[in-house]
Amino acid sequence: MSGRSRRRAVVVAATPTPNGDLHIGHMAGPYLAGDVYSRYLAADGRDVIYTTCTDDSQTYVTTTARRLGVPAAQLCAESTAKIERTISAMGLSMEGLPPIDDRYRATVLEFFTRLHETDRLRERTVRLPYAQESGRYLYDGLMTGSCPVCLTGSAGGVCEGCGHPNNADELLGARSVLEPDSPVTTREVTILVLPMEEYRERLTSYFAERLGRWRPHAAQLVRELLDRPLPEIPVTVPGDWGIAAPFPETPGQILYPWVEAMPAVMYSTWWSADRRGERTEAVDELWRAGSDTELVYFHGFDNVYHWGLLDLVLLMAHGDRYVLPEANISNEFYDLEGEKFSTSRNHLIWSADLLAEVPRDLVRFYLALTAPEFQRTNFSTAALTEVTERRLIGPWNRLAEALNALAPAGAGSPLPTTATGRDRAASIIERFRLTYELDGFNLGRSAESLVAALDRLAAAAQEPRERDDALGAGDLLLQVRALLACAAPLLIDAAAEATAAGVDLALDAEQPEKITPFVLPRLPQAARAGAARTEVAA
Numbered sequence: 351m352s353g354r355s356r357r358r359a360v361v362v363a364a365t366p367t368p369n370g371d372l373h374i375g376h377m378a379g380p381y382l383a384g385d386v387y388s389r390y391l392a393a394d395g396r397d398v399i400y401t402t403c404t405d406d407s408q409t410y411v412t413t414t415a416r417r418l419g420v421p422a423a424q425l426c427a428e429s430t431a432k433i434e435r436t437i438s439a440m441g442l443s444m445e446g447l448p449p450i451d452d453r454y455r456a457t458v459l460e461f462f463t464r465l466h467e468t469d470r471l472r473e474r475t476v477r478l479p480y481a482q483e484s485g486r487y488l489y490d491g492l493m494t495g496s497c498p499v500c501l502t503g504s505a506g507g508v509c510e511g512c513g514h515p516n517n518a519d520e521l522l523g524a525r526s527v528l529e530p531d532s533p534v535t536t537r538e539v540t541i542l543v544l545p546m547e548e549y550r551e552r553l554t555s556y557f558a559e560r561l562g563r564w565r566p567h568a569a570q571l572v573r574e575l576l577d578r579p580l581p582e583i584p585v586t587v588p589g590d591w592g593i594a595a596p597f598p599e600t601p602g603q604i605l606y607p608w609v610e611a612m613p614a615v616m617y618s619t620w621w622s623a624d625r626r627g628e629r630t631e632a633v634d635e636l637w638r639a640g641s642d643t644e645l646v647y648f649h650g651f652d653n654v655y656h657w658g659l660l661d662l663v664l665l666m667a668h669g670d671r672y673v674l675p676e677a678n679i680s681n682e683f684y685d686l687e688g689e690k691f692s693t694s695r696n697h698l699i700w701s702a703d704l705l706a707e708v709p710r711d712l713v714r715f716y717l718a719l720t721a722p723e724f725q726r727t728n729f730s731t732a733a734l735t736e737v738t739e740r741r742l743i744g745p746w747n748r749l750a751e752a753l754n755a756l757a758p759a760g761a762g763s764p765l766p767t768t769a770t771g772r773d774r775a776a777s778i779i780e781r782f783r784l785t786y787e788l789d790g791f792n793l794g795r796s797a798e799s800l801v802a803a804l805d806r807l808a809a810a811a812q813e814p815r816e817r818d819d820a821l822g823a824g825d826l827l828l829q830v831r832a833l834l835a836c837a838a839p840l841l842i843d844a845a846a847e848a849t850a851a852g853v854d855l856a857l858d859a860e861q862p863e864k865i866t867p868f869v870l871p872r873l874p875q876a877a878r879a880g881a882a883r884t885e886v887a888a
């Protein structure tokens with residue numbers, strides 16, 4: 351449609367930490383949502399790169415490796431392979447995960463060397479928690495304590511509960527995760543930081559323009575953060591797992607793990623484009639302001655501070671060099687049988703296990719229907735089986751059958767459509783667009799719109815008296831085609847089957863005056879009950 355944006359889009363899902371596979375809480379959060387949005391843009395004729403990059407330098411790699419008794423590098427490699435298989439099993443429209451290699455490290459170092467050369471970084475002496483017995487400085491996942499803002503249990507870096515950051519010695523009652531019995535004191539260290547306060551003016555005008563698109567909980571956190579003195583982003587820290595910081599002021603230190611994300615996803619964007627045969631000269635070319643790329647992030651609420659502020663300031667610190675994100679779409683936690691997913695307590699279902707048992711279109715539909723977009727929601731395998739059968743597969747396959755009886759594919763000539771039928775089909779598409787566009791992006795409403803339209807069309811196909819305005823078979827086919835096109839970002843295999851059979855599922859396709867009967871691909875039977883095992887710690 352002529353009024354719509356034609357800009358190239360780069361869609362980024364939060365960078366997964368390679369200390370395990372993706373469970374369905376991750377999937378129902380940023381990964382499915384980013385995929386649905388990317389597929390919607392692509393169906394609209396947009397050039398889209400959907401990407402992410404593993405976050406190998408995170409402290410959580412070190413702590414999980416210690417818990418499992420394996421070398422950290424081995425954990426990274428094995429987890430990355432698992433995540434890659436899961437991305438492919440779920441049908442996420444990513445090129446894959448880029449290798450964390452010399453080019454990756456060069457991209458990260460170039461990003462920070464430029465900030466160092468342009469005098470954006472400041473030397474600060476801070477007090478860092480210090481585990482006396484091991485001589486280890488503590489930050490992020492290396493420590494645990496209580497959040498200074500909401501007072502609940504929290505790791506270092508950021509609080510999962512309230513989303514507020516805690517730097518250096520701000521965490522209350524800090525203990526070491528690797529050496530829980532070691533006394534913890536604090537020690538003065540000189541590190542390099544990027545003071546967020548220096549970007550307040552730019553942040554304020556950025557959020558004045560964009561915060562309206564954010565979900566309420568995340569927007570509230572941003573307002574809370576802007577109402578306080580803004581934190582200083584550590585750029586270097588003393589540590590032994592990460593990329594060595596190349597600055598003379600901080601010999602022996604590494605880059606703070608969280609600051610790698612921006613150059614990391616620039617690198618993964620470059621790598622994804624390259625895999626498609628679009629080699630750009632500079633790695634960060636598609637992120638440059640001149641590229642006019644539409645940048646969108648998908649991440650959890652616990653990452654609002656990182657993706658929403660810290661990473662934004664890292665881009666702003668480069669002056670006008672980079673595009674800034676159009677929107678951050680965040681999600682809340684997904685519960686499993688009423689309790690938060692937890693890898694350490696083994697209370698989880700791996701996406702790969704569920705996808706091995708349940709056809710992925712059904713998984714995608716059910717995760718979309720129950721996605722924790724605005725508040726915590728719950729997953730249960732029994733509900734997946736019952737709800738997809740009753741609300742999706744039943745009416746869908748009844749519609750497929752009735753359509754086939756009414757207008758058998760391959761028999762006879764194209765059927766005429768009426769202006770009313772063409773209007774109906776266009777209305778279906780317009781309703782779905784509202785759920786896919788950034789201003790109102792909502793997976794739950796996409797899934798509900800699918801169910802509602804499906805009920806209506808299945809009834810109309812089975813019982814002609816139910817057909818409003820006495821529309822003919824051609825009009826019905828036209829609406830079913832529109833519905834299939836709108837469902838395509840969710841039901842990727844059904845859509846691929848129809849496309850392979852020659853059905854045009856482009857969202858901006860003309861509503862034609864004649865339509866050739868086609869087969870609505872049947873949906874596979876639902877999950878075998880209790881298929882994916884819910885692992886609950888004994």
Ligand SMILES: [Zn+2]
Nearest residue numbers: 497500509512
């Ligand atoms: Zn908190």
